[in-house]
Amino acid sequence: MNQRILDEFRALVGERGLISSVEELHTYECDGLTNFRVLPQAVLLPRNVEQVQGILQICHRERMPFVARGSGTGLSGGALPVENGIVISLARLNRILEVDLENARVVVEPGVINLDVTGRVSPNQFFYAPDPSSQSVCSIGGNVAENSGGAHCLKYGFTTTHVLGLEVVLPDGSLVHLGGRMLETPGYDLTGVFVGSEGTLGIATKVVLRIVKRPECIRTLLAAFPATNEAGAAVSDIIAAGMLPAAMEMMDNLAIQAAEAAVQTNYPDCGALLLVELDGPTAEVEALMQEVDAISRKNGAWEIRVAQTEAERAVVWKGRKAAFAAMGRISPNYIVQDGVIPRTALPHVMEEIARLSRESGLRVANVFHAGDGNLHPLVLYDRRIAGQEAAAEALSSRILELCLEAGGSITGEHGVGEEKKHMMPKMFSEPDLETMQRLRCAFDPLRLANPTKVFPTPRLCGEKPGEYVPHPVETAGLAERF
Amino acid sequence: MTIPQAIDEQLRSIVGAQRVSGAPADMRCKVVVSPGTEKEAAAVLACADQAGLAVIPQGGGTKLRWGNPPERADILLSMSRLDRVIEHAWADLTVAVEAGCTMQNLQDTLAKQGQRLALDCLWPQKATVGGILSTNDSGVLRLRYGALRDLIIGVTIALPDGTLATSGGKVVKNVAGYDLPKLVTGALGTLGVITRAIFRTHPVCSGSLTLGFNAPDFQAMQEKVLAIQNSQLAHAALQIRASRAGGLEADVLFEGRIAGLQAQEKRLHAVIGAGVASADHRGWRAKEDLWNDARAESVIAKVIVIPAMLARTLETLKSVAAAKGLTWKAVMQATGIGWIRMDGTEPGALASVAEIRNAAEANGGSLTILQCPASTEPMDCWGATADSISLMRAVKQQFDPKRTLNPGRFVGGI
Numbered sequence: 001m002n003q004r005i006l007d008e009f010r011a012l013v014g015e016r017g018l019i020s021s022v023e024e025l026h027t028y029e030c031d032g033l034t035n036f037r038v039l040p041q042a043v044l045l046p047r048n049v050e051q052v053q054g055i056l057q058i059c060h061r062e063r064m065p066f067v068a069r070g071s072g073t074g075l076s077g078g079a080l081p082v083e084n085g086i087v088i089s090l091a092r093l094n095r096i097l098e099v100d101l102e103n104a105r106v107v108v109e110p111g112v113i114n115l116d117v118t119g120r121v122s123p124n125q126f127f128y129a130p131d132p133s134s135q136s137v138c139s140i141g142g143n144v145a146e147n148s149g150g151a152h153c154l155k156y157g158f159t160t161t162h163v164l165g166l167e168v169v170l171p172d173g174s175l176v177h178l179g180g181r182m183l184e185t186p187g188y189d190l191t192g193v194f195v196g197s198e199g200t201l202g203i204a205t206k207v208v209l210r211i212v213k214r215p216e217c218i219r220t221l222l223a224a225f226p227a228t229n230e231a232g233a234a235v236s237d238i239i240a241a242g243m244l245p246a247a248m249e250m251m252d253n254l255a256i257q258a259a260e261a262a263v264q265t266n267y268p269d270c271g272a273l274l275l276v277e278l279d280g281p282t283a284e285v286e287a288l289m290q291e292v293d294a295i296s297r298k299n300g301a302w303e304i305r306v307a308q309t310e311a312e313r314a315v316v317w318k319g320r321k322a323a324f325a326a327m328g329r330i331s332p333n334y335i336v337q338d339g340v341i342p343r344t345a346l347p348h349v350m351e352e353i354a355r356l357s358r359e360s361g362l363r364v365a366n367v368f369h370a371g372d373g374n375l376h377p378l379v380l381y382d383r384r385i386a387g388q389e390a391a392a393e394a395l396s397s398r399i400l401e402l403c404l405e406a407g408g409s410i411t412g413e414h415g416v417g418e419e420k421k422h423m424m425p426k427m428f429s430e431p432d433l434e435t436m437q438r439l440r441c442a443f444d445p446l447r448l449a450n451p452t453k454v455f456p457t458p459r460l461c462g463e464k465p466g467e468y469v470p471h472p473v474e475t476a477g478l479a480e481r482f
Numbered sequence: 483m484t485i486p487q488a489i490d491e492q493l494r495s496i497v498g499a500q501r502v503s504g505a506p507a508d509m510r511c512k513v514v515v516s517p518g519t520e521k522e523a524a525a526v527l528a529c530a531d532q533a534g535l536a537v538i539p540q541g542g543g544t545k546l547r548w549g550n551p552p553e554r555a556d557i558l559l560s561m562s563r564l565d566r567v568i569e570h571a572w573a574d575l576t577v578a579v580e581a582g583c584t585m586q587n588l589q590d591t592l593a594k595q596g597q598r599l600a601l602d603c604l605w606p607q608k609a610t611v612g613g614i615l616s617t618n619d620s621g622v623l624r625l626r627y628g629a630l631r632d633l634i635i636g637v638t639i640a641l642p643d644g645t646l647a648t649s650g651g652k653v654v655k656n657v658a659g660y661d662l663p664k665l666v667t668g669a670l671g672t673l674g675v676i677t678r679a680i681f682r683t684h685p686v687c688s689g690s691l692t693l694g695f696n697a698p699d700f701q702a703m704q705e706k707v708l709a710i711q712n713s714q715l716a717h718a719a720l721q722i723r724a725s726r727a728g729g730l731e732a733d734v735l736f737e738g739r740i741a742g743l744q745a746q747e748k749r750l751h752a753v754i755g756a757g758v759a760s761a762d763h764r765g766w767r768a769k770e771d772l773w774n775d776a777r778a779e780s781v782i783a784k785v786i787v788i789p790a791m792l793a794r795t796l797e798t799l800k801s802v803a804a805a806k807g808l809t810w811k812a813v814m815q816a817t818g819i820g821w822i823r824m825d826g827t828e829p830g831a832l833a834s835v836a837e838i839r840n841a842a843e844a845n846g847g848s849l850t851i852l853q854c855p856a857s858t859e860p861m862d863c864w865g866a867t868a869d870s871i872s873l874m875r876a877v878k879q880q881f882d883p884k885r886t887l888n889p890g891r892f893v894g895g896i
């Protein structure tokens with residue numbers, strides 16, 4: 001990187017806020033998706049919003065792309081650095097600024113860890129609802145970028161449901177406030193479009209969150225089925241009975257084996273395990289739990305356990321939440337996918353995944369949020385065997401195509417990032433993608449914020465679809481096509 | 483008032499001659515155009531955009547006067563022919579519906595499978611999906627089920643340049659691409675015309691129970707409301723009804739199995755003490771009644787504050803109304819969203835509303851005027867703009883650079 005710019009960054013954030021040695025930069029070359037790696041030019045760790053503004057003003061002046069990074073736990077390469085760009089880590093903006101229990105609001109900086117929000121308000125029987133499996137390490141800023149979900153979003157909604165307001169530094173360094181502390185503010189719902197924009201619209205420096213009162217009673221039921229079809233039928237019947245559980249999770253036999261090997265949860269050895277969590281007033285939950293029990297048995301469940309204590313409930317969840325990491329116990333390498341299907345397509349899609357697995361000779365473990373059709377197929381492979389990684393990637397992409405063919409989505413909660421941007425034209429038409437670009441151009445006309453993610457080779461702002469004509473910004477040498 | 487003949491002919495060739503007609507005398511538009519398909523709607527927009535004509539999209543026409551008066555109005559784009567429920571995938575808890583479908587028709591279709599869109603909007607017999615989305619009209623169920631932004635999962639919009647674009651999808655969980663369904667929800671049709679929407683549905687609850695209680699004054703009422711909010715009760719709705727006539731009542735709605743409802747009733751007694759009684763379901767129509775028994779000179783506004791400001795907002799309302807001798811009514815939800823009506827001769831009512839707006843804005847809230855007398859001096863119905871207004875204008879510029887759609891009706895003159 002140009003020494004003059006580096007000096008300017010150093011003057012802004014101090015010696016300890018700037019990383020530029022190659023050895024240290026390697027820490028930031030990827031996020032949770034480790035098969036994509038790019039070395040950034042520098043990493044900056046601002047301590048306050050003024051420093052973030054200063055950094056982006058320099059980037060804007062120098063036409064230098066930047067990537068914001070939270071805890072780096074993302075699974076789609078959203079925080080992967082871009083060539084010739086810098087990484088801005090928000091890890092030092094990590095204060096909980098305000099807790100307003102009366103109005104059920106918490107104001108945080110983006111580097112605050114998800115679980116720490118709940119930790120702060122749990123003595124008052126509140127919790128922060130979005131609960132991605134990485135919640136003990138992932139940051140609120142990252143959750144905002146990815147619109148993170150989690151097992152309990154079936155009932156409680158995603159990050160976007162719980163973010164009311166944002167302080168955002170736009171890619172030109174200016175500061176704006178979107179939304180606020182109220183449920184609504186007059187004007188466009190720019191908070192709603194910023195959440196889930198994967199760092200392509202700017203950097204959030206302050207987040208107003210909504211917290212939720214802890215329900216009076218929580219009950220977790222574990223049911224063992226012969227196979228996923230039977231468990232899936234039970235899920236359909238639970239929904240048809242008019243219930244909205246807090247969570248419904250399913251694991252197939254391979255996933256159960258892995259979880260068992262990793263965290264010894266003593267799950268039943270079965271073809272499919274269904275975990276149903278109900279919460280609310282005790283009398284209501286007890287009545288519904290009986291219905292879930294009956295529905296499960298009717299659909300072939302041969303063993304049903306209900307966690308009797310908070311400790312037992314924690315053990316049940318431990319296996320589910322550790323499922324991704326547990327794959328390391330049964331396979332040297334694996335790819336996690338995040339496709340979504342209309343839940344009713346589950347039997348067909350599971351059959352197809354099994355067929356593709358057989359044909360490719362690669363094992364696929366399945367963990368999914370059964371209530372909302374969000375699949376997490378884990379394609380297992382061994383990188384040391386020639387050709388297996390490519391075969392696993394091909395199988396993984398084919399599974400996403402299956403999801404699209406079933407009327408679903410390529411991602412339910414991990415984001416598009418670097419990994420799935422090539423799939424976007426399979427899900428959306430050219431006019432759909434072009435319309436999304438209009439939004440991006442309003443926020444970031446020079447395309448400096450995480451420019452290579454989400455969209456495949458996006459046009460420059462102001463460029464019309466059709467035959468390629470160089471944009472004036474290109475011909476002036478102010479920007480280049482990636 | 484007419485539009486150029488060549489444009490009129492173009493419009494007739496797009497939608498059919500009988501689907502282009504003169505506008506009613508009370509409308510500012512010159513012509514009414516009723517497309518029968520999404521493509522026709524997009525083509526009408528492109529035609530208007532190229533000709534520099536302004537378009538006012540219309541659903542059921544129930545909220546056509548919300549927002550500021552448009553700066554220009556040429557074509558009233560009626561979406562009433564796009565009225566189909568496209569697909570109710572009940573087992574997947576989703577429904578795809580055209581924008582011109584009325585809420586009642588949608589709910590009737592969903593009810594056949596024991597489901598509903600968990601939203602109680604104004605005038606469901608007439609109000610359409612597109613209109614409800616564009617005006618972001620939600621009701622008391624918002625407390626439990628969220629607002630439209632939480633229920634919509636996919637949208638198709640027609641843009642002024644004729645583009646038809648889809649965003650989101652038909653699965654409940656989906657983070658692929660930008661969330662344009664949220665962008666157009668509440669945008670008052672200033673970015674594009676919604677042609678279809680996909681929603682998540684909820685089961686119709688097996689039972690419900692409405693309970694009510696009183697309080698001697700606003701502060702005591704707020705304390706009770708906050709105590710319920712701060713409890714582990716699982717209420718679906720909670721509102722305060724107040725009026726100059728002295729009424730000050732609250733309604734609580736519970737939904738669920740009978741055993742659960744009985745337990746909730748007991749818990750409510752424990753939380754707020756004596757005075758809880760069964761209440762009439764009709765209390766939930768209080769918001770709509772603000773319009774139903776309004777007079778020509780009434781001013782109706784939506785006020786949004788944080789929940790702990792409910793009492794102070796009602797106090798302000800009471801005192802400014804008393805100073806000008808006005809009667810008033812208010813319905814305030816526990817979420818901090820409320821609707822107020824002031825009745826009295828002009829300009830007293832509007833000046834009073836301005837004072838309430840100042841108090842709300844001073845604490846980060848807002849007040850939007852939804853109805854005021856035709857004779858009134860123009861007053862911006864949206865109030866102060868935030869520092870994001872230039873970003874909003876940039877978004878408008880990208881989607882509707884010629885300001886074809888509802889010019890001037892939205893926030894900050896957008």
